[in-house]
Amino acid sequence: MIFLSNGVIVFLFIETLLLILLSVAFINVLTILKSWNFEATTTKQYILEKRSYLVLLIIFFTLSFKIILLPYFAYMIDTLSDVVPGAMCAAGVINANKYGVWLLWLKIFILFLVGIWIILNHYDLKAENYPFFKKKLWLFILIFALIAGESVLDILYLKNISTKSIVSCCSSIYGASGISNPIPFDLHVNELLALFYLLFTLSITTAIYRFKFFSLLSNIAFLYIAYYAVVYFFGTYIYELPTHLCPFCMLQSGYYYIGYFIWGTLFLGTFFGMSVSIIEYLTDIDLSRLFRYSIIFNTTFILICSTYVLLYYIKNGVFL
Amino acid sequence: MIKLENINKIYNQSRPNEFHALKNISLHVSEGELIILKGVSGSGKSTLLSIIGSLIKPSSGSVVIDNQSIAKLPDLHASVFRADKLGFIFQSFNLFEELSVAENITTPLIHKSITPKELKDKTATAMNTAQIQHKANTQVKLLSGGEKQRCAIARALVNSPKVILCDEPTANLDAKNSKIFIKTIKKLHDDGKTIVIATHDSIFDSIDAKIINIQNGTIV
Amino acid sequence: MPNKLFLNFLFLLLYKHRVKHLSIFFISTLIVFILSSVLLLSHALQEDIKQTLKSQPEFTIQKMRGGRSVDVPLFWADGFESIEGVVDVEPRVYGEYFYEPNEHHFTIVGIDFFELAHSKKLKKIISDIDIKKFLSKPNMIIGQGVKAFLDRYHFFDYYVFRPPDRSKIEVNIYDYFPKESSLVSNDMIIMDIDLARQILGVDEDEATDFALYSPNELEADNIKIKLILQHFDTRIIQKSDIQKAYDKLFNYKGGIFLILYMIVLLTFMMILYQRYSMIQSSDKKEIGILRALGWSIKDVIVLKIGESFIVAIFAFLLGFILAFIYVFFLNAPLLGAIFYGYSNLPTDIVLNKSVDFSAVFLLFLFYILPFMAAVLIPAWRSSVIDPLEAMR
Ligand SMILES: Nc1ncnc2c1ncn2[C@@H]1O[C@H](COP(=O)(O)OP(=O)(O)OP(=O)(O)O)[C@@H](O)[C@H]1O
Ligand SMILES: [Mg+2]
Helix, strand or coil: CCCCCHHHHHHHHHHHHHHHHHHHHHHHHHHHHHHCCCCCCCHHHHHHHHHHHHHHHHHHHHHHHHHHHHHHHHHHHHHHCCCCCCCCCHHHHHCCCCHHHHHHHHHHHHHHHHHHHHHHHHHHHHCCCCCCHHHHHHHHHHHHHHHHHHHHHHHHHHHCCCCCCCCCCHHHHHCCCCCCCCCHHHCCHHHHHHHHHHHHHHHHHHHHCCCHHHHHHHHHHHHHHHHHHHHHHHHHHHHCCCCCCCCCHHHCHHHCCHHHHHHHHHHHHHHHHHHHHHHHHHHCCCCHHHHHHHHHHHHHHHHHHHHHHHHHHHHHCCCC | CEEEEEEEEEECCCCCCCEEEEEEEEEEECCCCEEEEECCCCCCHHHHHHHHCCCCCCCEEEEEECCEECCCCCHHHHHHHHHHHEEEECCCCCCCCCCEHHHHHHHHHCCCCCCHHHHHHHHHHHHHHHCCHHHCCCEHHHCCHHHHHHHHHHHHHCCCCCEEEEECCCCCCCHHHHHHHHHHHHHHHHCCCEEEEEECCHHHHHCCCEEEEEECCEEC | CCCHHHHHHHHHHHHHCHHHHHHHHHHHHHHHHHHHHHHHHHHHHHHHHHHHHHCCCCEEEEEEECCEEECEECCHHHHHHCCCCCCEEEEEEEEEEEECCCCEEEEEEEECCCCCCCCHHHHHHHHCCCHHHHHHCCEEEECHHHHHHHHHCCCCCEEEECCCCCCCEEEEEEEECCHHHHHHHCCEEEEEHHHHHHHHCCCCCEECEEEEECCCHHHHHHHHHHHHHHCCCEEEEEHHHHHHHHHHHHHHHHHHHHHHHHHHHHHHHHHHHHHHHCCCHHHHHHHHHHHHCCCCHHHHHHHHHHHHHHHHHHHHHHHHHHHHHHHHHCCCCCHHHHHCCCCCCCCCCCCCCCCCHHHHHHHHHHHHHHHHHHHHHHHHHHHCCCHHHHHC
16 A cells, blocks of 8 residues: 555655656766866857756755655654554654665765765865866766665555554664664673763864864764654653653654654754765865764754653653 | 957857857956957957957967966856956947946845945946946936946946956947047046957047057968 | 755756756655555544543443343333442433435434433533423424435424334424534434334333433442342443444544555655656756766765755645645535545535644654655765766
8 A cells, every 4th residue: 555645645745756866967067977077168168068057956946845744754654653553653653564664764974965965065166166067967867866765665665564464662672672682892881871971071072172083983873873762761851751762753743843853853963973074075175164063963963852751850850 | 457468369160150250369468458449340349359368268378367267267266256356348338227326236246245335435436437327226328328328337337347348339429439448548548447448439549658559360 | 955946046047947946846745645644544533533532421330131232121220320420320212213205214313301411512412492392292302414404304393203003103203413514423313202102103211221420430330340240131332342442443443544545655665666766867967067066976965855845844834734624624525525424425524623742743754764765775876976977
């Protein structure tokens, strides 16, 4: 069943439209790349330059919609939990078949590349001679390929969601399975927490002192550990239930959609922390001022998380 | 101020209707100079003016204006260059007929980050110089030809440009208004603006200016 | 980013070109109007049903014979009451009474006025009446649809039922249901349970089915298993199943509509594309002037897209507001009939004004994206015109 709800129909329609637009851009990119020569003063080159405005326009348009569409996807999956038996939140629906998790990661990864593309484009247009023109088009081709793959996965995933067979709910997916510890490196929750705050300090320090490469590393580590910290520690304070382990339930209205802010700030914070050194690698431009955003978003993220713990303690006088 | 070296402009390059409009034009204009481009219709005056104004790109050669090379400038930068340094005055005025005089005059400033007060001051100054302030809120389509031209002058001046380019500015004006226009040009010249006028109107013979003749795309 | 001056200029131009945008504006408004009407209506109906279902029993148990449901013996109740988690077992008597001259039927619901009714709506209606007086002779309370129907045949105060035993039973019309509850109770008649037995021909020691109430939804699955074990000839209908069936029905109806709608949208996109691809020489000239005055291609694109965007937004707002009025103040004539086609008497509904904001957002995306996607290429095409040529 692919048309599980009206939301899904609209989602697929929008994705298809965007893909068509992106294909138009893609074809233009190919012709541009084939004969682009900025030094040339031929009519052809000037036509290509004009054409590049179309490409940029389409890319800008579609990618901005992509950014809106990721939280919408999460929301849609969440509402599908009414249709899919057994699912209490998006966790069950995402795990309804083997494609879901991959699809979600792919979407996040694409968004990451889109972010890099936007910054790259900004600096390319700022210069007077299109210094990163080819690089940004190649990056676009990569993004386009991934988005095409994403569309295939979208369809495979939605098609294979069954409304009959029962899926697991979040507590059985993320809960301790008894034998093995789901937290990486076999960490205890306290150790996980210590590592979490340590990596946060590290990412802030590297950002302040502008150690670009180390910032990349520490933000990757922070992203990884923060995910587990939210699921296995902070989440329980959001839900006020020590056994409720789930990265998705917090997206629901019952928790004031706080999940969107938590995952959003984490994404943005680590994105800026990582992208500086990646973009510098691509362009040789010093972008350390972007670290500012990394600090702002990472700190906001950690403040939101910690506030939940604190509030719980103030209200109840104990920790969970 | 304006330095053209070996400018060529070929329209419709490598197509059957290819046309070589400018051939090896080199031209130096120093700051504060007043230049009159003369030549028959079709000789390439407008083309040359547009290349100086970065509206079109030459097929070869270099254009440096106020120390900025603009021959290959991407549009995003060329437009900033135009907005900062150039004022255009056209034969057919090229105003927005439905908008008021003041609204027309502010159009070049829309994409600049300036305060409302600055905007007001600049618009008022430009209107004063062009002597059109008394019609500030009149719709352009209700103006006479001379008033339209004064409105166009005010619009060309509102961004305090260093270079003013005029393409056949008096072709649609009667003798009286042409004289007023020339007076304004003289005043701008005295203020130190660099001015290039493309024309074949003999009324300009009375001005003290450097005259450059163009024939079939070359300077003679 | 567009500043105030730019927006001001944009609106000036838009006003100047208003004739050019008018047709697009009207088509867009119509499209938004239809789509939002459907969404608003289906959401409001769903909410209405959800409200009604809230007071429904957790389980309904019917006795089956040969795949058809038959009346249940009353003594089964003792067995159901012994199940842990079940707080109340209510034998119910109801059924369809066919009105001969026309192919219509009423739904007769018998109520035991001494057992407290569980339905909040019924409770409210019952709380207003004097039970003693109501039971002193054959009385009934009827839905708006029934009233309109009986009025047509000049039964203003009473109606004569013909039960299966060929006798005649005259029943007084005691009161009517309020309009707000009309979707579910439009064709409903409420009367005393024994009277209903007579009219529907149900034996004294039987009932149509049992309603089981349990306060804790989490126990539902356990209760269900025990119910299955007690009798083999039962059909057990769970509240969540009904809810899902309704959801599916609405999703399905809405879904078919959406797919039809996509075709409309695609056509609309083509119209838009064509409309905005027509660049008149006066438009060209304007763009040429702007470019000479220091506007970049990007600025012009933003201007052109901004024009379309504002047209789209205003059309959206207008279309949505009109739809809101149409659905909630005019009660959606015509369109409504498609959605409550399952009731056999004409419905006259007052819908609760509930709007699903996520659906509105979805609607907005669904409309604005095709709209803007269709104008991208025309906007680009007009903005890269050679300024020199354009001004000639
Ligand atoms: N886009 C174009 N494509 C082909 N030929 C062009 C184009 N624009 C101008 N030309 C040709 O280039 C020549 C020079 O044109 P230009 O407009 O510069 O002349 P001009 O000196 O300004 O004439 P006028 O006094 O009539 O304005 C003309 O012969 C014209 O036909
Ligand atoms: Mg000319």
